[in-house]
Amino acid sequence: MKPIWYFVGLILFLMGLILVVSGISLLSSGETHKTVLGHTYPDLWWGSFMTLSGLIFILVNRTKTV
Amino acid sequence: MEQIGLSLADWLIIIVYFFFIIGIGFYLKRFTKSEEDFFLAGRKNSSWVAGLAFLSANLGALELLGMTGNTFKYGMYVAHFYWIGAIPAMLFLGIYMMPFYYSSKIKSVPGYLKLRFDEKTRVLNGIAFGLMTLLVSGINLYAMALVLHTFVGWNWDISMWISALTVAAYVTLSGLLSAIFTEIIQFFLIWFGLFLVSILGLLEIGSVNEILSRVTELYQNVSYTTLWSSSTDPNLNGMVISWAGIVLGLGFVLSFGYWTTDFLVVQRAFSAKDLHAARMTPVLASFFKMAVPFIVIFAGLIAIILANDPQSGFQLLKDGNQVNYDSALPMLIKRYYPAGLIGLGITALLAGFMAGQAGNVSAFNTVWTYDIYKSVINKKASDAHLLWMGRAATIVGILISVATAYWAKSFPSIMDYMQAIFSWVNAPLFATMLLGMFVWWITPNGAFWGLIAGMLSSFTLFLAQKFNWFDNTVLTLSDTASDMAINFWRAWWAWLICFVLTIFISFFTKKKPKEELTGLVKGLTIESKDLNISVYRKPEFWAVISLIILVLLNIYFW
Structure with a gap:
């Protein structure tokens, strides 16, 4: 059985990727979010952080079984 | 809105x-494949897995919304729920109680009561716990549908049924493991x-x-940003409570009652692969528990500042003239989160609600199957039959939760009784467990009648307060008190009544022979020591580190 940490990595990676793609598409259109602090593109930097964290979990646990 | x-x-x-x-x-x-896989996740989990699950079973969305709202209402005193109101009890469970729980190879907390006392005490606690669990699960479901309906506009019935069926599907498939x-x-x-x-x-x-200085400026006469320096007089703090109420009611009875006896959380430690991992489970969880205020308390304080700044345009929702404190976190999400992150925030809340429900249902199916069905209805049930019964109990438990959620919808005020429900069941049970584990001459009849008296007194005190049978000052020993303070004091009195009566009745009733109590009571048990592992891997070492951090946090926010 794959360890739980592998699945944690997968879901963080997938969700982070969706946020990054969504943030990049808005950035490339030249618009900003209308929320408070939206001009800092929190989806982009937080999504990148999630993607990276997920990737680390996946790589560390990709061959492990419990 | x-x-x-x-x-x-x-x-x-x-x-x-x-x-x-x-x-x-x-x-x-x-x-x-086996009933042990289904009910105890095969007892294969590491302390990290069991520890995070132990904490997460308690970290539901209702708690996150409620505690952020409570911070808005009461100020930083809410941090007591996470620090003195959790950490000492979690460490006590890991260091002192887990050896008796784990080594006796029981499958549930009522199972311990059967071994230590007798069948009737086990069934009494099993029934009380089962009812409490389904009620809380239903209220959780109702709260989820309410939040999604209010903030995202989702249909009440559809969102409730989809999440209930999803939980039913994965818990029925693989039990505690998937939970x-x-x-x-x-x-x-x-x-x-x-x-x-x-x-x-x-x-x-x-x-x-x-943040701290702006909140302090807003409330000149009452402290919203300290933990202890304003606790000498209830009138000096937002929660309107004295240090005695915090220490006795929350820090001792409610906290120990919940963290050391509530099967919902303790079941996660039972799933650990060995005694060392089981003891480390609550100790590891204590570090993460201490960090939760950095979400809920900060968010609550930020909401206070923004709501008092007309320029910010931030307001909590109102139900008529009443401020809806629980709306603080969703309103902050709405303020800060753009597209994409909104989905993540909603998913986090959904995950919290659904995992909370799964936790309740997986604890219910175990207690029903072992402590009621096998104990009273079908004593000769095979393992395969019990596995089938666990799956059936999951589906029935979910359906009862849904029915409870509809009941909650027609009586929204039952939401307010969540804390009260815990004090009816857990507060007196902690007295029974404490005496049972540490005093060998406590008798089965003493435990049973003491527990009944404790539960009844807690319920009676709740009714007395609700219908003004007597002045609350009798309960709280002070001129003034918030609803939260009354909850703390009621738990304390229920615990004390159970504690005293259990001892008193034990003087006059038949004791169990000492040889039957080996492995169940301190002093009659040879406790295995972790002699072959280094100091830094011992639960005691990490418990001390956890306590030091707890003390430092309390001093910093004194």
Whole structure:
């Protein structure tokens, strides 16, 4: 059985990727979010952080079984 | 209010979550072959897995919304729920109680009562726990549907049924194992999905010191930013409570009652692979528990500042003239989260609600199967039959939860009784367990009648307060008290009544022979020591580190 940490990595990676793609598409259109602090593109930097964290979990646990 | 609109990215994140957890249920089914796999996740978990699940079973969305709202209402005193109101009890469970729980190889907390006392005490606690669990599960479901309906505009019935059926599917497929997997995923989603609220709030307001000083300026006569320095007089703090109420009611009875006897959380430690991992489970969880205020307390304080600044345009919702404190966190999400992140925030709340429900249902199916069905109805049931019964109990438990949720919808005030429900069942049970584990001459009849008296007194005190049978000052020993303070004091009195009566009745009733209590009571048990492991791997070492951090946090926010 794959360890739980592998699945944690997968879901963080997938969700982070969706946020990054969504943030990049808005950035490339030249618009900003209308929320408070939206001009800092929190989806982009937080999504990148999630993607990276997920990737680390996946790589560390990709061959492990419990 | 204007509802939060969802973009494609938001929907994608929510859909990914649902597919993911259903997929995990199917993936884990192939590893769920025996009744021990289903009810105790095969007793194979590491202390990290069991520890995060132990914490996550308690970290539901209702708690996150409620505690952020309570911070808005009462100020920083809410941090007591996470620090003195949790850490000492978690460490006590790991260091002193877990050896008796784990070594006796019981499958549930009522199972311990059967071994230590007798069948009637086990069934009494099993029934009380089962009712409490389903009631809380239903209220959780109702709260989830209410939040989604209010903030996102989702249909009440559809959102409730979809989440209930999803939980039913994955818990029925693989029992506690899938409940634990989804709880750990929920733990990460809550941190990634909600901690950003505090980060963005900090960026907007400036710094932690700026937050504390601005809240202090807002409340000149009552402290909203300290923990202890304003506890000598209830009139000096937002929770209107004295240090005695915090220490005795919350820090001792409610906290120990919940963290050391509530099977919902303790079941996660039972799933650990060995005694060392089981003892480490609550000790590891204590570090993460101490960190939760950095989401809820910060968010609550940020909401206070913004709501009192007319320029900010931030307001909590109102139900008529009543401020809806629980709306603080969703309103902050709405303020800060753009498209995509909104989906992540909603998914974090959904995960919290659903994992909370899965936790309740998986604890219910175990207690029903072992402590009521096998104990009273079918004593000769085979393992295969018990596995089938566990799955059936999951589906029935979910259906009863849904019925409870509809009941809650017609009587919304039962939401307010959540804390009260815990004090009816857990507060007196802690007295029974404490005496049972540490005093060998406590008798089965003493435990049974003491527990009944404790539960009845807690319920009677609740009615007395609700219908003004006597002045609350009798209960709280002070001129004034908030509802929360009354909850703390009621728990204390219920515990004390159970404690005293159990001892008193034990003087006159038949004791169990000492040889039957080996492995169940301190002093009659040879406790195995972790002699062959280094100091830094011992639970005691990490418990001391945890206590030091607890003390430092309390001094910093004194």
